[in-house]
Amino acid sequence: MAEDAVTMDKIVALCKRRGFVFASSDIYGGMSAAYDYGHYGVLLKGNVKNEWWRAMLSERDDVVAIDSAIIQHPKVWEASGHLAGFTDPLVDCKTCKARFRADHLEERAVGLECPRKPSKLPGEGPDCDLTPARDFNLMLKTTIGAVEETGSIAYLRPETAQGIFINFKNALQSLRVKPPFGIAQVGKSFRNEITTKNFVFRMREFEQMEMEFFVPPAEAPQWYESWKAERFDWYQRLGIRPDHLRLREHDADELSHYSSGTADVEYLFPMGWSELEGVANRGNFDLTQHAEHSGEKLEYFDQPTGERYVPHVIEPAAGADRAMLAFLADAYDEDEIGGEKRTVLKLHPRLAPVKVAVFPLLRKDGHPELARELFAALRGTMQAEYDDGGAIGKRYRRQDEIGTPFCVTVDHQSLEDGTVTVRERDSLTQERVHRDELVGHLAARLAAPWRSPKLG
Amino acid sequence: MAEDAVTMDKIVALCKRRGFVFASSDIYGGMSAAYDYGHYGVLLKGNVKNEWWRAMLSERDDVVAIDSAIIQHPKVWEASGHLAGFTDPLVDCKTCKARFRADHLEERAVGLECPRKPSKLPGEGPDCDLTPARDFNLMLKTTIGAVEETGSIAYLRPETAQGIFINFKNALQSLRVKPPFGIAQVGKSFRNEITTKNFVFRMREFEQMEMEFFVPPAEAPQWYESWKAERFDWYQRLGIRPDHLRLREHDADELSHYSSGTADVEYLFPMGWSELEGVANRGNFDLTQHAEHSGEKLEYFDQPTGERYVPHVIEPAAGADRAMLAFLADAYDEDEIGGEKRTVLKLHPRLAPVKVAVFPLLRKDGHPELARELFAALRGTMQAEYDDGGAIGKRYRRQDEIGTPFCVTVDHQSLEDGTVTVRERDSLTQERVHRDELVGHLAARLAAPWRSPKLG
Numbered sequence: 078m079a080e081d082a083v084t085m086d087k088i089v090a091l092c093k094r095r096g097f098v099f100a101s102s103d104i105y106g107g108m109s110a111a112y113d114y115g116h117y118g119v120l121l122k123g124n125v126k127n128e129w130w131r132a133m134l135s136e137r138d139d140v141v142a143i144d145s146a147i148i149q150h151p152k153v154w155e156a157s158g159h160l161a162g163f164t165d166p167l168v169d170c171k172t173c174k175a176r177f178r179a180d181h182l183e184e185r186a187v188g189l190e191c192p193r194k195p196s197k198l199p200g201e202g203p204d205c206d207l208t209p210a211r212d213f214n215l216m217l218k219t220t221i222g223a224v225e226e227t228g229s230i231a232y233l234r235p236e237t238a239q240g241i242f243i244n245f246k247n248a249l250q251s252l253r254v255k256p257p258f259g260i261a262q263v264g265k266s267f268r269n270e271i272t273t274k275n276f277v278f279r280m281r282e283f284e285q286m287e288m289e290f291f292v293p294p295a296e297a298p299q300w301y302e303s304w305k306a307e308r309f310d311w312y313q314r315l316g317i318r319p320d321h322l323r324l325r326e327h328d329a330d331e332l333s334h335y336s337s338g339t340a341d342v343e344y345l346f347p348m349g350w351s352e353l354e355g356v357a358n359r360g361n362f363d364l365t366q367h368a369e370h371s372g373e374k375l376e377y378f379d380q381p382t383g384e385r386y387v388p389h390v391i392e393p394a395a396g397a398d399r400a401m402l403a404f405l406a407d408a409y410d411e412d413e414i415g416g417e418k419r420t421v422l423k424l425h426p427r428l429a430p431v432k433v434a435v436f437p438l439l440r441k442d443g444h445p446e447l448a449r450e451l452f453a454a455l456r457g458t459m460q461a462e463y464d465d466g467g468a469i470g471k472r473y474r475r476q477d478e479i480g481t482p483f484c485v486t487v488d489h490q491s492l493e494d495g496t497v498t499v500r501e502r503d504s505l506t507q508e509r510v511h512r513d514e515l516v517g518h519l520a521a522r523l524a525a526p527w528r529s530p531k532l533g
Numbered sequence: 534m535a536e537d538a539v540t541m542d543k544i545v546a547l548c549k550r551r552g553f554v555f556a557s558s559d560i561y562g563g564m565s566a567a568y569d570y571g572h573y574g575v576l577l578k579g580n581v582k583n584e585w586w587r588a589m590l591s592e593r594d595d596v597v598a599i600d601s602a603i604i605q606h607p608k609v610w611e612a613s614g615h616l617a618g619f620t621d622p623l624v625d626c627k628t629c630k631a632r633f634r635a636d637h638l639e640e641r642a643v644g645l646e647c648p649r650k651p652s653k654l655p656g657e658g659p660d661c662d663l664t665p666a667r668d669f670n671l672m673l674k675t676t677i678g679a680v681e682e683t684g685s686i687a688y689l690r691p692e693t694a695q696g697i698f699i700n701f702k703n704a705l706q707s708l709r710v711k712p713p714f715g716i717a718q719v720g721k722s723f724r725n726e727i728t729t730k731n732f733v734f735r736m737r738e739f740e741q742m743e744m745e746f747f748v749p750p751a752e753a754p755q756w757y758e759s760w761k762a763e764r765f766d767w768y769q770r771l772g773i774r775p776d777h778l779r780l781r782e783h784d785a786d787e788l789s790h791y792s793s794g795t796a797d798v799e800y801l802f803p804m805g806w807s808e809l810e811g812v813a814n815r816g817n818f819d820l821t822q823h824a825e826h827s828g829e830k831l832e833y834f835d836q837p838t839g840e841r842y843v844p845h846v847i848e849p850a851a852g853a854d855r856a857m858l859a860f861l862a863d864a865y866d867e868d869e870i871g872g873e874k875r876t877v878l879k880l881h882p883r884l885a886p887v888k889v890a891v892f893p894l895l896r897k898d899g900h901p902e903l904a905r906e907l908f909a910a911l912r913g914t915m916q917a918e919y920d921d922g923g924a925i926g927k928r929y930r931r932q933d934e935i936g937t938p939f940c941v942t943v944d945h946q947s948l949e950d951g952t953v954t955v956r957e958r959d960s961l962t963q964e965r966v967h968r969d970e971l972v973g974h975l976a977a978r979l980a981a982p983w984r985s986p987k988l989g
Contacts, residue, residue: 093707094707095707096597096703096704096707096708099700099703099707101601101602101605101606102602102605102606102608102609102699103699103703104699104702104823104827104829104831105606105608105609105699105826105827106606107606108602108604108605108606111602111604111605112602113599113600113601113602113696113700113703114599114600114601115597115598115599115700115703115704115707115708116597116598116599116704116707116708118600119598119599119600120598122600135912135913135916136912136913138908138912138918138919141552141571141572142571142572142575142576143569143570143571143572143575144569144570144574144575144578145557145569145570146557146558146564146567146568146569146737146738147721147738148564148567148673148723148737148738149557149558149564149567150557150558150561150562150563150564152558152561153558153561217675217676217677218675218676219673219674219675219689220673220674221673221725221737222725222727233675233689240569243558243559243560243561244555244569244571246560247552247555247559247569247571248552248571248572251549251550251551251552251555251571251572252552252571252572253922265603265721267604269677269678271678281602281604281677282602282603282604367560370561371560371561373560375560452594456591456592456594457591457592460591462594463594466709
């Protein structure tokens with residue numbers, strides 16, 4: 078299949094049809110910029126997050142975890158600069174009263190014409206007249222405390238990173254860490270996005286996977302380089318094709334005033350190259366800001382050398398939802414088996430929502446009993462499914478569509494010699510494995526090195 | 534140690550000292566009713582959630598997962614009744630301007646006297662004069678859309694359950710499920726709690742583990758019984774002592790008008806018996822409400838029998854934070870080793886944040902090299918730590934405090950015969966295991982049936 082045939086529409090349709098992702102609150106007409114994850118979406122995104130934790134924490138010994146509150150002290154956002162500067166430029170159409178992001182209008186090269194003009198939205202005037210752009214803060218506001226009039230204004234965090242910086246001292250004091258070390262967090266952030274498109278790529282609430290790596294100032298440049306390489310590599314290890322990935326170093330004029338280097342890991346989505354993750358050398362900006370605003374010393378004292386310093390920070394900041402979308406898009410394939418079209422997700426086995434499906438060939442003759450027995454043995458160690466509905470070919474197709482790497486079928490021969498058929502998703506090879514060796518056989522194949530079949 | 538010596542203060546102190554849980558935004562003076570989870574807290578609560586998923590989903594074949602948005606369509610809360618009825622009765626003190634929950638005042642038997650009167654809080658008047666109780670909604674409000682004046686009001690979900698009901702139809706259509714089946718969700722919910730105490734037991738934002746089990750109406754009573762038993766048993770399987778758990782059936786006058794039965798799983802916390810989880814027979818109330826408010830048919834059509842019905846729902850609804858707190862409290866112990874006091878968390882190995890710690894006895898003579906090698910082999914399959922700091926006894930104490938079931942020490946003999954010492958947390962037994970068998974040995978011991986040593 079030609080690569081350009083992987084459209085966002087096809088992915089969205091598969092996600093709805095097979096229970097990965099649904100429009101949010103859809104029985105009430107939906108909510109813009111929000112999606113609900115269904116069964117396979119929960120499992121797939123869960124695996125993406127697990128792989129992130131595995132690479133960032135479990136397989137290292139210099140990173141610890143944190144899970145900070147979503148509603149933090151308002152001063153956090155004063156110190157971080159979000160209260161003053163986390164804004165989008167918006168323009169209003171004076172005629173139809175719609176509101177748009179000025180930067181998106183420019184992207185779409187519609188200039189100063191109202192983009193809703195040709196659409197069929199109600200309340201739309203015949204002519205559009207746009208105001209100049211004004212800045213609107215993207216943070217969602219709420220009121221905590223007893224009642225609105227006496228409560229205090231607070232914000233839903235627009236990023237998980239600040240929850241890490243404000244816990245820098247707690248980590249130092251309780252965990253015996255010393256630079257270079259990292260603090261990692263996975264959790265939801267909220268941004269009041271008003272223009273949304275591209276499915277789960279940009280949502281009002283989304284899940285981030287961020288890590289702040291604190292280093293002695295002189296070591297910042299080398300850690301910046303190594304984290305860029307490591308994060309770029311992570312996507313490839315999990316199956317993304319190299320020609321669909323690029324690392325784009327920001328130009329000097331794109332950089333924040335405190336950053337001496339930022340690079341985006343970009344993926345070639347159906348809508349074009351878009352950011353998956355940013356890796357930034359943030360200097361000591363964040364710790365210095367929070368030290369100033371809180372009055373706490375946020376620095377490291379190195380006992381052996383007697384040196385005291387504010388660590389510099391390298392930040393790899395990824396999005397779990399868009400990572401999942403990239404893995405989906407890259408794995409999506411359509412091919413033909415015996416003249417029939419097949420849709421298949423050629424996902425890395427570690428990411429696949431379901432690792433194995435067990436089928437009885439028939440609903441009689443002892444097939445279901447043995448299949449149930451094998452299913453029970455497998456599901457203790459890997460995500461497994463049992464399916465006895467419809468023709469065997471149909472059951473294979475269903476598993477192909479959700480990316481299940483292995484299907485096990487119990488047939489007549491199984492009852493005679495104790496072997497079952499193991500069918501592999503990508504190569505379509507089938508081999509007979511003895512029931513006693515099935516769990517070990519599958520565990521070994523799931524753990525084996527894997528290479529995307531789309532690389533040829 | 535006498536059981537009554539496990540105080541909340543001791544747990545809070547351990548959590549801060551060893552990096553389980555910190556006061557939120559503490560460098561800015563803290564936020565009431567909020568906590569940040571540190572490294573070991575993330576790992577511990579993560580294990581609690583994993584065990585829930587394992588029991589509720591992976592080891593069954595009649596439950597699917599969902600992860601719905603936190604900010605849902607406002608009509609969801611109209612249909613569920615939260616907009617009208619999810620309130621706390623509050624009273625104001627006209628003198629000192631403080632605000633309190635009327636039901637908490639009654640609980641504390643202070644009647645109509647301002648509870649702040651004897652304290653040293655600033656701004657407090659000499660005499661207190663309380664208003665009658667008024668109802669305040671507990672849902673946190675925000676505004677979504679372009680700007681406040683034109684945006685629309687939305688709410689942060691106060692429970693995860695409604696996100697399940699509104700996706701009932703999506704699950705039916707995409708996942709080939711049929712009653713009896715469940716939809717499970719783990720995620721954050723938000724309530725504007727104004728009176729908070731008891732650490733992570735009651736917080737403004739907290740994590741729920743909820744499942745809605747949809748059944749044919751006639752089967753509701755039997756499923757209600759079996760879910761009560763299963764959920765009560767889950768806590769015991771993970772090590773909670775039976776005499777610290779009870780199942781309290783609600784009296785008829787405590788029940789919601791639509792519920793034909795609700796029972797709380799309660800744990801004997803340091804502050805007394807408190808709810809860990811509620812199991813409720815909710816009838817068809819929720820699906821009927823959402824069908825009415827959305828205009829969608831939320832029912833099941835059983836093709837073979839031609840029967841069409843609105844399923845009844847059994848809901849086991851647990852709190853991840855309070856479950857973690859219960860496991861911590863139940864595991865907390867103080868004993869003596871060789872005349873020295875030891876604080877130890879006798880956690881179920883599946884819940885323990887770290888499964889094994891590896892120590893070189895000395896920082897020379899090849900000990901660190903071998904210890905590093907073993908650490909690298911272990912951390913691929915289980916959460917592991919490496920520690921070479923301080924006397925070996927001190928390192929054991931640190932691991933005991935975070936509940937690590939096994940410590941492996943590399944010593945002189947290890948370099949000679951390849952064996953290392955494996956020391957067990959509860960029994961304090963030590964045995965020598967050959968390095969080549971270490972991973973398998975530990976994996977087997979971690980998977981073995983476990984019984985709390987506090988049961989004697």
